[in-house]
Amino acid sequence: MSQEVGVEEVAEAMFDLVKQTHGKKNLKPMDLIKAMIQKFGDDRCSKPLCKKAIRELIDGGRCIYSYIGGSYVTLPPEE
Amino acid sequence: MSQKERKTPLVDELEKGPWPSFVKEIKSVDNPKAKDLLGVLERSYQDKIGHWKHGGLVGVMGYGGGVIGRYNDLPDEYPNVAEFHTLRVNQPSGWFYTSDVLRKLCDIWEEHGSGITNMHGSTGDIIFLGCSTEELEPTFAALTELGFDLGGSGSCMRTPSCCAGMARCEWACYDTMGLTHDLTMEYQDELHRPPFPYKFKFKMAGCPNDCVASVARADLSIIGTWRDEIQIDQEAVREYANSSELNVLEDVVERCPTGCMRYNGQLEIDDENCVKCMHCINVMPKALAPGKERGATILIGSKAPIIGGALLSSVLVPFLEMEPPYEDLKELIEAIWDLWAEHGKNRERVGEFIQRVGLGNFCDEIGLDVAPEMVIQPRTNPYIFYEMDTADY
Numbered sequence A: 001m002s003q004e005v006g007v008e009e010v011a012e013a014m015f016d017l018v019k020q021t022h023g024k025k026n027l028k029p030m031d032l033i034k035a036m037i038q039k040f041g042d043d044r045c046s047k048p049l050c051k052k053a054i055r056e057l058i059d060g061g062r063c064i065y066s067y068i069g070g071s072y073v074t075l076p077p078e079e
Numbered sequence B: 001m002s003q004k005e006r007k008t009p010l011v012d013e014l015e016k017g018p019w020p021s022f023v024k025e026i027k028s029v030d031n032p033k034a035k036d037l038l039g040v041l042e043r044s045y046q047d048k049i050g051h052w053k054h055g056g057l058v059g060v061m062g063y064g065g066g067v068i069g070r071y072n073d074l075p076d077e078y079p080n081v082a083e084f085h086t087l088r089v090n091q092p093s094g095w096f097y098t099s100d101v102l103r104k105l106c107d108i109w110e111e112h113g114s115g116i117t118n119m120h121g122s123t124g125d126i127i128f129l130g131c132s133t134e135e136l137e138p139t140f141a142a143l144t145e146l147g148f149d150l151g152g153s154g155s156c157m158r159t160p161s162c163c164a165g166m167a168r169c170e171w172a173c174y175d176t177m178g179l180t181h182d183l184t185m186e187y188q189d190e191l192h193r194p195p196f197p198y199k200f201k202f203k204m205a206g207c208p209n210d211c212v213a214s215v216a217r218a219d220l221s222i223i224g225t226w227r228d229e230i231q232i233d234q235e236a237v238r239e240y241a242n243s244s245e246l247n248v249l250e251d252v253v254e255r256c257p258t259g260c261m262r263y264n265g266q267l268e269i270d271d272e273n274c275v276k277c278m279h280c281i282n283v284m285p286k287a288l289a290p291g292k293e294r295g296a297t298i299l300i301g302s303k304a305p306i307i308g309g310a311l312l313s314s315v316l317v318p319f320l321e322m323e324p325p326y327e328d329l330k331e332l333i334e335a336i337w338d339l340w341a342e343h344g345k346n347r348e349r350v351g352e353f354i355q356r357v358g359l360g361n362f363c364d365e366i367g368l369d370v371a372p373e374m375v376i377q378p379r380t381n382p383y384i385f386y387e388m389d390t391a392d393y
């Protein structure tokens, strides 16, 4: 049967999505989770796995949470 | 520049009179932030608009909540409050502190921020008002060293809060402080990393007196109750009856909302029809007490927004035992969160979500059986068709 995707791979795919949509659409954590489950399939990707991937992006500083009338995962502001 | 003495005649009006005044308090803070804060307020009164913007990209590393970005829109005129962020600090259950820890909290805040606090915010947190972006991390580091953490904001679980419960109150039907601490620890991820469409608040009240207004202000209200008989000390009831301070018939029996009490030298309560309003117990505390089989009623969906659309909670589970590790409660919470997080619209509270999808469908989806206690009033709409097993109720 199919193997679960690695956290890093999901984090990378999430980061690409955040980059692609930057400035056009803000994504909530659940939007990212749904997109990843759709991309990898629910047999290979799960909510807990996606939550770990979001945590990795945030703790690593590649993304931040920002509040824009709701909480979103976005790219950090440019220095 | 901003250090010059500002004239604040409109704001000064709020210092007059015998009552406590926030203006007096802010003026007593000897720092430039406090002076500019009053300046902005005076300006707002003159212009009849608020000069604050909120939100944006501000917080501490790794957390998606706990800091509410505040900026004023006249930074050149009021540079000391150009950034004036709010920090929410997770309060201890029941708001118990030693005077020593309060002094240390104040020291941290005087060193890193404006020195102005708000104890406590409406969700329950300790509020530090007025932090610059640069001082957020040092303040957070000092707080964690003292054993404190930030609370929730944004689309997070908000800092759970509770009444003083068993620590100070004889009516507590479960350990509100224990549960609050347990949920706070269990759901650290949901507190600090916003996973929901909008905020989610818990409030724990030890009995139906609901001193924390849980029924009006929490997405999940956990209100202590009992399911056996009210405990009666007949001798103490007679003492009340013989005293001049209370008329047991007029003040107690006739005020029972369901008329389920009788008194004829002996107090009788038809407990099947008692709705646990607490009236009789509050009026005769020496004679009556909640029953011995205690737990909590779980209600869902209230919110008290500033502008409009307030909702009260509806009963979800009529009675649940409240013993650690609270497995049944946590199973229920997680089922609610899963459904709402996936299908809720942006900025839709769980109560609004239930209004949109219907309580019946909501219960179906989270795997909860309907109970007669969920029905607020008999049906008036003839176009609702019940299943036979539902009609048995």
Ligand code: SF4
Residues within 6 Å of the ligand: B163, B164, B165, B169, B170, B171, B172, B173, B205, B206, B207, B208, B209, B210, B211, B212
């Ligand atoms: S809600 Fe009930 S148990 Fe809690 S403090 Fe108030 S009266 Fe006491």
Ligand code: SF4
Residues within 6 Å of the ligand: B255, B256, B257, B258, B259, B260, B261, B269, B273, B274, B275, B276, B277, B278, B279, B280, B281
């Ligand atoms: S708690 Fe309220 S409803 Fe119950 S017996 Fe007392 S007064 Fe009546």
